[in-house]
Amino acid sequence: MTEDEMREIARLGGKEGGREGAWEVLRALGVDTEHPLEAQKDMHFLRDLRTGTTSVKVKFINTIIGAFALAGLYKVFSGVMWTP
Template sequence: MNEDQFREFAREGGKEGGREAAQEVLRALGVDIEHPFEAQKDMHFLRDLRKGTSSVKGKLVSTIVGALALAGLYKLLSGIRWGA
């Protein structure tokens, strides 16, 4: 076996080992490696869910800050007597 054949043998062995390790890790994480398009759809769903949750969180914080500002303004203006 010459040096080029040895390198090719090592390269193929590394690829096979890496492929098996990646499949094992994905399986351990619960990813269905037999149906990659379904797994990809699941990842898209999770991304959309994360972005949607973040959007709702931002709107909720804005609403609370607005309500507190409005309550403070009401309290300030209710202390002023109009025309008295």
């Protein structure tokens, strides 16, 4: 057996071992490895959920800041008498 043949066997063995280890980690994390397209759909859903909640959070914070700004302006201008 030549050195190149031994390298090829080692490369293939390492590749197979890495693949098996990756599948075990995915299964341990609860990913359905039997249906990879469903797992991809789940990941897309989680990404959409994350970005959606971030968007809602930003809008909520902006609304609160706007409400406080309007309350402050009302307080400032309520003390000013408007004369025609």
